[in-house]
Amino acid sequence: MHTHVPGSRVSVLNDAEVDPSGQYVLYWMTSHRRTTHNYALQRAADWSRHVGRGLLVLEALRCDYEWASERHHRFVLDGMVDNAAAMEGRPGITYYPYVEGSIGEGKGLLESLAESAAVVVTDDYPTFFVPRMLAAVSHRLETRLEAVDSNGLVPMRSTDRVYPTAYTFRRYLQKALPAQLELAPLEDPAGNLAGLEQPTVPGPILARWPSAEAALASGGPDLTSLPLDHSVPSTQLRGGERAASERLDGFLKQALGRYDDRNQPDEDVASGLSPYLHFGHISTHAILARLAAHEDWTPNFEGRPTNGKRTGWWGMSSPAEAFLDQFVTWRELGFNMAALRSDHREYESLPEWARNTLTEHASDPRPYLYSLEQLDSASTHDELWNAAQRQLRREGVIHNYLRMLWGKKILKWTATPREAARLMIELNNRYALDGRDPNSYSGIYWCLGRYDRPWGPERPVFGKIRYMTSANTARKLRVREYMERFAR
Ligand SMILES: Cc1cc2nc3c(=O)[nH]c(=O)nc-3n(C[C@H](O)[C@H](O)[C@H](O)COP(=O)(O)OP(=O)(O)OC[C@H]3O[C@@H](n4cnc5c(N)ncnc54)[C@H](O)[C@@H]3O)c2cc1C
Incomplete structure (x- = not known):
């Protein structure tokens, strides 16, 4: 198959071959809940074109994850509203949102959808319940299952060294990043599925696990009836790809220039992007691309020292480099540890x-x-x-x-x-x-x-x-x- 998704981002989780007689390609969206700059969506779209079958995107929200609350649920649902709108009417792609109404109700949905799929592509994420869930599912599915890493600028598994400090990791990044930046995901990974038939969710599946589409059209299902921690209410902060994008815009225009003052509690100059990054509502590549445009910057690392120094390597303004050190060095340092050490929470x-x-x-x-x-x-x-x-x-x-x-x-x-x-x-x-x-x-x-x-x-x-x-x-x-x- 022709694909621009780097091999170091793809883990094949079982021995099954791609089944060209499958009715669709299934993208099971779990951690990178967005439609842009998403390697997993890109990989799934590549498979769709390869086997000539439409792409079915399942975005499910269960209610028994640890610390499940109105707050986390609301944020994810905001993202689902945006995803439904972004995929509405697009050729060759069907969005199937599912929100579990009671504990265990969603059990069997993935397996049932996978039965008719040529291949299942999902998100690779190194912590929370995701690694455990993927390990369990990989044994249960008879359809090929691939997990794709859209977490950061550098693939989590492109090194087998667990870096003990930001300094040593920065030195590694300064060597590894230039080549990786050339392999950025497409802004619109599923933009070229024209000519493929729109997949339909098999009737018996829809009857048992109804789509949340209608509920999302009016903002999402009523949270008070779901078995969640209701003592942790939703906040004013809206989730989703659109809110993430607006927040990034606001940060670049109004706050980045003062980022060096971010330690002052009365200066609201940090980006506030961490919830959006966590739920995958925005990608690191999108942030870097918009920052680069704001800074009028193009990559040129010729002759830059790779000595792990915090400033000077990117060649951007001082506040932009300070921001990049948090958002690239510190953030991806954590992914390095989480991906390579299963005891990172201990x-x-x-x-x-x-x-x-x-x-x-x-x-x-x-x-x-x-x-x-x-x-x-x-x-x-x-x-x-x-x-x-x-x-x-x-x-x-x-x-x-x-x-x-x-x-x-x-x-x-x-x-x-x-x-x-x-x-x-x-x-x-x-x-x-x-x-x-x-x-x-x-x-x-x-x-x-x-x-x-x-x-x-x-x-x-x-x-x-x-x-x-x-x-x-x-x-x-x-x-x-x-x-x-x-x-x-
Ligand atoms: C006790 C403790 C708990 C923390 N828990 C979390 C957590 O649950 N989730 C979380 O994303 N961050 C956590 N951090 C790191 C940091 O506090 C947040 O990432 C940051 O405050 C998020 O705000 P921002 O998006 O405005 O950051 P900005 O300053 O705008 O930075 C941009 C991005 O860089 C990354 N980043 C910034 N600071 C750090 C850091 N110190 N370590 C790793 N990445 C960083 C984040 O992805 C952040 O969104 C924790 C830090 C401490 C000390």
């Missing part, structure tokens, strides 16, 4: 020096000990911390700098570092719209030493782990307005 995945120093200080007295409930309800003695927790609860996001402080204090206020990790994971993934992501584990375990080095002087509880205090934060940053905004 405490044991911390570097040895960090575990040793935390163990040495495990029995140090803690000045305050807070339970999950006290932390959750922002009931600590520390009003800056409480404000950050309230922002997380109300808005589903936390200001980046305060998020670091938020995690460091949880280490200080829990009986063991292992318990601190557990509580951070629980609160982050319950409330954060960008939670349950490789970055969640990078950020949480960064608070406990991952990707960092030992710091002196050695302190109680923290040992050699980098230390942060609310008092220092308040001295360095303008926090008054933030604390008023998120007052009790």
Whole structure:
């Protein structure tokens, strides 16, 4: 088959051959929930043209994923509304949205659709329940199953080295990126299916698993009737490809120039893209392309030093390079770890020096000990911390700098570092719209030493782990307005 999707992005998950007598090619959209710049959609469209069959896109939303809540569901549904509109009336492609109404109701849908498919293409994603789900499904399907990595600018599996620091990973990226950037996905991967017959979902399947199309046309099904955590309500932030694109535009036009000031809580200059990146509503390639246009930049890495320095390699403005270091180096560093270490969510995945120093200080007295409930309800003695927790609860996001402080204090206020990790994971993934992501584990375990080095002087509880205090934060940053905004 003729395809421009790089082989290093495609994992074939079972031994089945492509069945040219299949009625359609099935793209099972699970993590990269968008219609543009999507390698998996591109791969599926390539198969469609190759076998001469239309493309059926199944986007399903189950209700029993961990931390399932109105908040996460609403964001995904916003994306489904956009996807339905984007695929409406397009030749050769049928969009089949399915929203599970009760736990287990969706069971069997994928297998039933796969029976009539020539090949099934799905998204590769290295954390949450996705790897487990793909492993289980690959044994059950008798149709060829391919997982495609649309996660970042560099394929997750193009190296077998787990990088221990941003610096070493940056050096790797500086060598690997130029060739990868030439293999960007198409902006409109399914734009050329003209002449292929529109697939139809077999009647008995539709009867058992009705399409959510009609409900999406009026904004999505009623969330109150679904078995979700209703104590985590949706936020003002709208999900989906269109909102992601608007947010990126706003960031480039109004905030990027001040990105160097992003640590100030009263400067709202970070991109706010992490929820959209998490749900796959926007791709890294689209962000880079729009940033490049904004900066009037074209790739030219001739003679650029590949010494891992944070600035100067891209050849963009200083704030753009600072942004790229977060959004490319730090983000993809987390995907590197998540793809190559199945224990990336576990405490044991911390570097040895960090575990040793935390163990040495495990029995140090803690000045305050807070339970999950006290932390959750922002009931600590520390009003800056409480404000950050309230922002997380109300808005589903936390200001980046305060998020670091938020995690460091949880280490200080829990009986063991292992318990601190557990509580951070629980609160982050319950409330954060960008939670349950490789970055969640990078950020949480960064608070406990991952990707960092030992710091002196050695302190109680923290040992050699980098230390942060609310008092220092308040001295360095303008926090008054933030604390008023998120007052009790
Ligand atoms: C305790 C803790 C928990 C965290 N949990 C998450 C999480 O669940 N999901 C998540 O996406 N990020 C998490 N982070 C990293 C970081 O806080 C967010 O990525 C960032 O604040 C998102 O806001 P933004 O999109 O406006 O970032 P911007 O500053 O605009 O950065 C652009 C993008 O770069 C990436 N990025 C930025 N900072 C980091 C970082 N430190 N590590 C990895 N990638 C980064 C994100 O994809 C982000 O969307 C966590 C950090 C900490 C300290």
